[in-house]
Amino acid sequence: MPELPEVEALATFLRERAVGRTIVRADVAAINAVKTFDPPLSALNGAWVTGASRHGKFLDLEVAGEAGLLHLIVHLSRAGWLHWRESLPPAPPRPGGKGPIALRLHLAPEFEQGPVAGFDLTEAGTQKRLAVYLVRDPLEVPGIAALGPDALTISRDELGRVLSTERAQLKKALTHQAVLAGVGNAYSDEILHAARLSPFKNTAKLTDDELTRLHEAMASILGDAVERSVGQKAATLKSEKRSGLRVHARAGLPCPVCGDTVREVSFADRAFQYCPTCQTEGRELADRRLSRLVK
Structure with missing residues (x-):
């Protein structure tokens, strides 16, 4: 998408x-x-x-x-x-x-x-x-x-206010357009990996340090992607997006940060990818819809 x-x-x-x-x-x-x-x-x-x-x-x-x-x-x-x-x-x-x-x-x-x-x-x-x-x-x-604040321009404090009221899994909140506008499945995987946060982390339980890491990762990942994309021909944008991804759509490949194998959680019509070492303290998330939350 x-x-x-x-x-x-x-x-x-x-x-x-x-x-x-x-x-x-x-x-x-x-x-x-x-x-x-x-x-x-x-x-x-x-x-x-x-x-x-x-x-x-x-x-x-x-x-x-x-x-x-x-x-x-x-x-x-x-x-x-x-x-x-x-x-x-x-x-x-x-x-x-x-x-x-x-x-x-x-x-x-x-x-x-x-x-x-x-x-x-x-x-x-x-x-x-x-x-x-x-x-x-x-x-x-x-x-x-119905759009929420734009993910490219939202401040750290506004991001904290928005997420604190959601009480949802972080992955779900980042991709809910009424919460945060512009982020989908691919870039949410990249943002969470850069922020070293579990996709199943509860938004209401983010610490100040975790919120700062999340906001910095969002600004960095999206800003870099915009910089790479703007100026490209429409025909080359898809390949440019794929070339910049570290974990999304890379299940089974080594994490470019730590070398662990990138894992995948699948749902009915989509999947997301993450690195256990970087994001879940080495724990592998169950590959099913009713996975237990990783705190």
Whole structure:
């Protein structure tokens, strides 16, 4: 799943490539991906792109046209992605087709004789969760209205206040977007490993030292990932993310810090990874949903 650093990089990419260009049209191939109807997507026709930003893991393309200022907001979910094309075919993708394309946005050429560029929003797999919204205010998107503080800018004290009221497993709290916006499965594994904290640690029982380590790890991991990602082409962001991971998706491999074997805990539809030596005082967590908490 694209998380805060990748979405931040996509927003930066679109600011460089799309801002100032006029939208020719939006083609919808997967109607179930579009979650709003007023204003209609046809309101994008003839509008120009004025900015691109991020709300947690939501990507926000700001446009201005006859309908006023609008926001084309995308949540890429677990298997969605944005593919930039310097030249798009004039024919729209087949609606309701079996291909991965959910929506295609055509942008007018930068120069009069240039090609029509733009991007495809695609989603792999059978769980179609990619979501597209066209709204006048980002807060009209329920997921944005419910977001907690942004993980990249939250202060140590605010992080402490937020977590102290949760009384939940640390891994769960870090990935709950209403608690903390922007962190998903991969970067939460990396943050907890850098902070030397168990995924099952109770948030209400964090000591001052543990809270400081967690906040510093969050700032370091996310800041480094943003620095590596921004400036990358959209096509290379996924591989850049994988190259920077120390424990996530590395079960069975040696921990780069201590050399212990990275372990995995699996659930119904996902898994997380951790290092016993670095994070759980050498104890291996049971690989089942009802694992006992490691204090």
